[in-house]
Amino acid sequence: MLYDVSLTIDYSYDAASDRTRNILRLLPSDIPGVQTVRQRLLTVHPRPQERRDGRDFFLNETSMVAWHRPIDALKLQLTARIERFEPAPIFDFSPPLDELHHELLMVPSLAPEAPHHFIAASPRVALSGAITEYAWECLNEGVTALGAVEAVGRALNRDMAFDPEATDVDTPPEEAFEKRHGVCQDFAHVMIAALRGIGIPAGYVSGFLRTFPPPGQPRLEGADAMHAWVRAWVGNQLGWIEFDPTNNQFAGTDYITIGYGRDYEDVAPVRGAMRTSGGHETSQAVDVLPIEEGAA
């Protein structure tokens, strides 16, 4: 599938900030077997006095931008053309869940892909007794690691309601779980806590999701949003698989990846500090437009 993706994020600050320094994680990159980025452009207004693009520990693309003078608004614009490949069908070659830890010990590595980064509590995802207990209850005797991921993901999709009003960007997963309400970030965080609780390494994926207009209605521009889902490590043979608890499916051709992390904090699209006392407002518009191969 070929997509034109565009994203605009606007910030405005009540009080002009003295200095601003941000790390942006907005640029999608090539991922073998998953996607190829044919072109991409990230523009920043006002023009930053410093900009350095690089990669972080998890190999996500980062753009460090800084202003040494006050700014009272910030506009980030991304346009990209991305080819998303059809994922190979998944056959369950994963070990039984109770043998997964043994396989984990066979990976003596701290490389970015290594599962060890994703097994412990992380800055935004504390392990939770309630969530872990819930996860165990979703499982049948002798379940495989992959089966456990799917069971937990589908259960959460069934039991949690999508609700943009119930939570905000800083809501801890335990609270979202207790309310059984939230947005994709909450679904992902709760599922990550659940999987880690039962011994499955799990991480956060940020990116875009192609959405479909209601039948008979035209696509609305800018109506899409940034999206988040989960990836889980299910043994040496299958490695990482991706599941979207918000939409109750494995990530397929509708999903475009920006970055991987332990939780939201590792892949927050805009991280950074302004030296300002006032609050700020932000708005976001996302378009994921499928391109007919012929038209491309």
Add this chain to the structure above:
Amino acid sequence: MTQNPIRVSAQPDLFASYGQTSGVADELFDATGQMRPVWRRFVDRFSRLSPEDIRARFERGDQYLRDAGVFFRQYSNDPLAERAWPLSHIPVILHELEWEHICAGLTQRADLLERVMADLYGPGSLVSDGHLPAELVARSPQWLRPMVGVEPRGGHYLHFIAFEIGRSPDGSWFVLGDRTQAPSGAGFALENRMATGRIFPERFPRAHIHKLAGFFSAFREATEELASPSYKHPRMSGILTPGPSNDTYYEHTYIARYLGMMLLEGEDIVVENGEAMVRTIEGLQPLGMLWRRIDALFADPLEFNPTSQIGTPGLMEAVRTGHLAMANAFGSGVLEMRAMMAFLPRISEVLMGEALKLPNIATWWCGGVNERNYVRDNAQNMLISPADAVDLPFDLGATTALGGEFRGTAMGSIADWLDREGDRLVGQEAVTLSTTPAWDDDGESGSLVPRPMTVRVFAARTALGWHFMKGGYARIGSSDDATALAMQRGGSVADVWVVSDRPLPKEGPKRQVEGNYRRVSPGVLPARAADNLYWLGRYMERTEDAARLVRAYHLRLAATDNRNDPRLKMLRDYLEGFGIDLAQPMPEALITRIAAARNCAMRVRDRFSTDGMSALGDLLKTATRMLETVQPGDDSARAMSVLVRKIAGITGLVHENMYRFAGWRFLSFGRALERADAMAALLAAFSDPKAPEGSLDLAVEVGDSIITHQRRYRVESNRDTVVDLLALDADNPRGLLFLVRELRKHAEAFPNAQLHGRPSELLRVILPLETGIACARTEEMTVARFNAIRGELARISDLLSSIYLR
């Protein structure tokens, strides 16, 4: 228990309570009950002292610490609560040969830690070769991923570290913990040494004790070399502190002053183009090196903990670009986790090809089946705790089991706990420490008692390798229980003497540093320090001004006994405008002002006299006590007089004793500006022709100018005489013209006061104000004019802030 042989002593009871426990090593006596040679001469001298003399000497030491303002900040509801420094007056005495042996072992350990660090943030072969479990490292919150692959400037990660060591029952030493993140205590060691110097001032023992100063000057040189590797581009170095609410902030200020280094908080630093810069009153100045006393997680909200309010955005970037050296590197805290000690003995063999010279406390990571079973079977003799905990074994948290029992909330059986969370747990041998003599003042003659101890040893990296402090800092337990657990309850600290058999030469040989070398002037004033000094000046003056007004009110109240007197009413309204409620005989607003002044002083403690600091604390105490006791009328007036005198004392102390450097100017500028503003406000209100009768006298009184007025005018006061004296007289130190001149003189001495022969922006506002007042006639000084002057003063304050204070 074995009893000790009796020794000759003027105080036969000195050792009456000194019972040794079998199976515990003692510093003073060997296993056969013989006093160790290194102590003999000291004990001999000490035992000749009378109980009164001992008490007097200890008091001298304590007095030194009080005068120096040494304190400990306690974490409590009141973030600024402090407690007295708990000095155990008897030193720990170790022979220099034994010390050398310890340091040789710790040198090896320091090198090993450096290599582990380099591997954890570099190739990662310890993990891939199976010498360290991947999940253990990945789990540690102190293994900082942004540091992976980053080469530290200067080539090394560790520069200033410490080791907590103890002595086993067999007399050998072992390591309880490595302090590699930002070890504290070196400054306290210095203060302990100063205090014991007062207690034992004689040539013996003093001449036999190795000095501490050489260690600090060696480290100071090393910091300069790190900051400015090139002579052509000198850069500054500084100490990065989390700020006054940290429990060892006092030490940061002390050591900054001792080493002549800038004490910086996160907000003092900005990062531009990969370069860390200090905000100073002279603009941004490049920084080459930071001695970090802040936990790395809080040092940069952009790349580490985003909720940190005390960090500098971009600091990691300055490290990454190689412009900034960090002692110690970000991420060095990972070495402190308890589980690391389970693997270091083996890693030493792998990386260094030799066994550890000094063992560490035996540790088992419970992620492995065999280790887990061993810990479970031996839980009776174990301390079981989180694997990634970084505190010392005796700082026990709630989730800790000792001797087979949980300390905090019950968590089921230990066996279940180990099965469930084994990979997150370590078992550590419940060690026994040695005991050392401490003084037990029983109110009568007093005696020596054995107390468990650990010693903190400090090491600094220099061009010539690791340099160890010859001496250190001991923690002394509060009971005779020699298990490490006892160390956490209360306890005290002691000086550690490393002694020689013969008197030592007065000065150690001067170390030669090769190549060109220039010390960067430490005289640069960070903008935040200037800001705090400026506001200190303002708050002190604001307090004094309020105290005078409150006094004037209560004097009249006592005289008239009529709250409805128009002058009283006017004063009430006037003060209400400044948030002061005269219904309170000791208005709480005054306390707030004093506390604000003290907070400012606290944040520039490294630049502020200790006498001034304790005087401020005393003022706050006095004023707070008055809240309870003071009655309206004469009593309140008397109380205000006490405050005014105390404030004058502090102001005098500060101004008489403060070196006339830039900081003093900002303090004085704040004082003059606040005083000018108060005077303009007073005149605007009390020289108003509509003001009640007697208002003019009130203004003269509050302006502290009654006698001058009588002398100069020899007439009853009228508006002209009062305005002349309080506004236009250039010789009245409380007069407006005098004060604005002060502002102008200071502004002329500030950095960049002139640009291309033209006055600075700040001077361009002060000069017309000064000229306007100087040329004015009394009748031109209307209420509106005074209010306009207040507006100009506010503008001056804003300009000062925007130009120099941020």
